[in-house]
Amino acid sequence: MVTRRTPELIRPAEPTPYEFKELSDIDDQESLRYQIPFIQFYRNESHSRGSTHMGRRDPVRVLKEAVAKALVPYYPLAGRLRENSGRKLEVECNGEGIIFIEADADVTLEDFGDGDIIQPPFPLEELLFDVPGSTAILGTPLILMQVTRLKCSGFIVALRLNHTMTGLPGLVQFMNAVAELARGAQSPSIQPVWERHLLRARDPPRVTFEHEEYDTIADTKGTVIPFEDMVHKSFFFGPTEIAAIRQLIPVNQKATTFEILSAFVWRCRTSALQPEPEEIVRMMCVISIQNLFNPPLLPPGFYGNTIVFSMVTSTAAKLCINPIEYALELVKNSKSTATSQEYVRSTIDYMVIKGRPHFTVARNFVVSDLTRVGFDKLDYGWGQPAYGGLAKAGVGAIPGVLSCYVPFKNRHGEKGIVVPICLPQSAMDLFVKELNRLLYHAPNHLSVALRASSISSSL
Structure with missing residues (x-):
């Protein structure tokens, strides 16, 4: 109460x-x-x-x-x-x-x-x-x-x-x-x-990239996740789970933990939603430009929004049938494009020319890496929080679209990443099965631990 x-x-x-x-x-x-x-x-x-x-x-x-x-x-x-x-x-x-x-x-x-x-x-x-x-x-x-x-x-x-x-x-x-x-x-x-003003459009504005992340796509049956029967669950990916995912890709394919995890979760999530094979599915990575460039584009202490989006697309069949490395290469290539100063300027100019549009939501999955932001380290005099980060998956007007990666330490002291996911119940069941299926076939028969909170009944 x-x-x-x-x-x-x-x-x-x-x-x-x-x-x-x-x-x-x-x-x-x-x-x-x-x-x-x-x-x-x-x-x-x-x-x-x-x-x-x-x-x-x-x-x-x-x-x-x-x-x-x-x-x-x-x-x-x-x-x-x-x-x-x-x-x-x-x-x-x-x-x-x-x-x-x-x-x-x-x-x-x-x-x-x-x-x-x-x-x-x-x-x-x-x-x-x-x-x-x-x-x-x-x-x-x-x-x-x-x-x-x-x-x-x-x-x-x-x-x-x-x-x-x-x-x-x-x-x-x-x-x-x-x-x-x-x-x-x-x-x-x-x-x-x-x-x-440092993130104001040029005069005159000029768009030099396609910016398909803002494409207007006609809604067709099933392209947007249904609002009803949505459930929220969190998944912990520690060193063991990340190592298992890495063994699903070639040894010579270099990638960050964020890129590997994003490709893996995107593939599992798409499979769980069961789109038509030729349906175009999307994933966007939220890219922070705060400390991206040298010399810095923004001064220390700047506290405005500092994000652009990188977009990857695939048919559902190609994403789900191909090995994880297929999705991983898409993610890496898209991030490489989005991390240039010209892409940032083009995005800003696009906002002004196109009337400040919303990003595409049809068959889209948005991921944001919050593991280094520091919300989990804020100390008001009582030490660091037991948990600090996003309160739920799927914020904004469209539930289930956004997942933020939150830093976390489990009861064994292992540092890892918590990924909140919001899906319809039937898709969530398939999502868990797909995670475990892929990791079960990895060495040591590993699986991802799942926990769903039940505190709401106590309050």
Whole structure:
């Protein structure tokens, strides 16, 4: 049972400039005009620093004060968005604040997992209250935060972010400022930098790539995952599982863990959805340009959206019949194209010329690597979270399209990656079978462990 107090607005702790700031031409694309939820679980105060005499600190009070202080340098996050001609977004920096909810739950941290394992899905409707009237992109608070105390003295920090304002790296930068201030710092170690003009279209704009990731594709029967009967499950890929997947590809085929895992999951997911053999299926990788180039395209402290998409396509038959190396080569080639500065500039110009479109969703699977972003390392004074990352698979208006790779350590201390997946129940059953079938034929008869949370019944 969760008990919540009345939602309140947390404003900057000091006066901030009243002004209007224009978003970049990456920020305000249709693909990012949604609310995206994140969540962190913290253990009880026996794990916190200085807990002998400071152990009774209230995480709600500590975080409220720290957020108010952090909103001074990050004052645009306390503002409200509005839309100008050409659907161009700008933020009115009026200091109205973000929504903050104080809550208590009659459960312990252990109730959220199998032993000490905490991973999605979570009962988000209880841990992040959807305040009526707060979900619109325009004219509403840009961040909603709920801090829930648990009866074991642990607590949960859940956030909902208006994605047009920033992505996960930018949110982590802001929350790291909150964490530093909560631990007693006088100011954040990284000062925020706006400078969204650096990701503005050229004059005149010129598109030099095809950008099939934004193609408009007529919906045909079965091209979009059905909304009904959707289930969320998480899969842990540790060193053993990754090694097993690597043995499914030639030894001389070099690739990153992200590329190998993406190719593998895409193939299993496509097989589970059972498209027609000649149906075109797609996968997009989210590419961050924050630290991609040398010299850097963006300055340290920049907290706008910094993503472009790389797209791969195949017929369903070719993807599912060919060995994993077929999908892997598609992923690698697409990423290579998308990581050039000209591709980035072409994407930005495409947004302006084409009216800031949404990416293609028909038969598409979007993957984002969050393993190095740092959401799992944020320390508000109680140590690092037991889990920190995306709250569920399939965010935005289209469920089941996006999966984010989250860093995770299992009960044996093995570091790995948790991949949340959202599929219809029948497809999820086939997905699990396909994972195990492929890994069963790998050496040592390995299989991927699956866990589905049942905490919702406790709340």
